[in-house]
Amino acid sequence: MREYLLLGLRLDRLSPGLVDSFTGDRALRRAVDVEPRPHPVALAERARLLRRELPGADLAPERKRFLDAHLVAVETTARRLAGVRVAFVDEVEAYFQVRVHPGHPDTYRRAHADLAELLPGPGTLAERLADHRARDEVPRRRLEGTVHALSSALRDRVRQRFELPPEELVRYEIVTDKPWSGFNHYLGGFRSRVAVNADLGHRMSTLPHLVAHESYPGHHTEHCRKEVGLVGRRGHAEQALFLINTPQCLMAEGMAELGLHAAVGPGWGRWTEEVVADLGLRVDGELAERVEGALAGLLTVRQDAALMLHDRRAHPDDVVDFLCRWLLVPERRARHMLRFLSDPLWRAYTTTYVEGVRLVRAWLDLRAPTDTVSDRYLRLLDEPLVPAALAEEVAAGVPRLPRDPGRPPAARR
DSSP: OHHHHHHHHHHHHHSTTSEEEEOSOHHHHHHHHTSOOOOHHHHHHHHHHHHHHGGGSSOOHHHHHHHHHHHHHHHHHHHHHTTOOOOHHHHHHHHHSOOOOOOOHHHHHHHHHHHHHHSOSSSOHHHHHHHHHHHHBOOGGGHHHHHHHHHHHHHHHHHHHSOOOTTOEEEEEEEOSOSSSEEEEEEETTEEEEEEEGGGOOBTTTHHHHHHHHTSSSHHHHHHHHIIIIIIITOOGGGGEEESSSHHHHHHHHHHHTHHHHHTOTTHHHHHHHHHHTTTOOOOHHHHHHHHHHHGGGTTHHHHHHHHHHTSOOOHHHHHHHHHHHHOOOHHHHHHHHHHHHOTTTTTTHHHHHHHHHHHHHHHHSOOTTOOHHHHHHHHHHSOOOHHHHHHHHHHTSOOOOSSOSOOOOOOO
């Protein structure tokens, strides 16, 4: 696995930020940092060679499948860095093992109709939604305290369901001028630093999703359990490297987006209402949950915007207009979304949220009558699954039992 790790670390030299986290041998990273700058063509060829050698490697089938999928993604990244033009839809498929297609305006119109019923009154639907969001907004001076309260409440619930190392810890920081709303920086040793972008005006109905996504039971929880189980106990050294624009991103984002669904489930609005009430904040939890449910019908709009921008070469202003129309957001918010969609590193990444949610939700729903969502979610936390494996189970309509049906990897005591 050393060669795969070297390949990913060397790619990061060419495109800083591709390595989201690396908790493996620090000496390996130091060695790469002092090497001559690699050439992307050589890295693409190295990825192809490793793929050819993979069938003969003495590895379990699940590890071979994981590595093969990730070497395809790495090769594609290296080819693009070498100047090879790759069609956007093909690029997305190489990274994430999904083939993307535009959504349908009729789906968006139905979502608008549902929102109109939930938010009656004068003014356009966009104006009524903006008013609803303004009433729901967390005051900026209260943002950090609200994040900590939600994190503490979610952590308690998650630790009851999924064993975590006693020393695990998340530290939060409030930042500005970023293309994302939140970001988990996993530091290794069961520690994360989570940055929350204050520019976006976080709301009490969405902040629980963000905290669940980044921390409990999302990215932080996944990193901790994989560091304990896959890396520490089963020796899957490749799991110490998390690379942007690979299948593990779609898996991670899909499960993180459904983190609140796994940790709290239906009734999360009322739960949020109770948590923030202790801070003196008020939110109509039931309405918030119903509005967010209706907005889920607009899930694919941002992916449509990415297709417009990169596949159909639409003018950025037309993409902004599209986002404003269907997502019912002001131009300022749409241009912030465009910034993320236009970023060379992140341009394909929106698919991880859209197709990740659709695939992971379908897979979670495909569970035995005796299993809970938490039982199913635990497999995502602990196993080296790739999107194609989930898609096969969903297509077959029969859940596959875990490779080892015994007790899942326990946290170190």
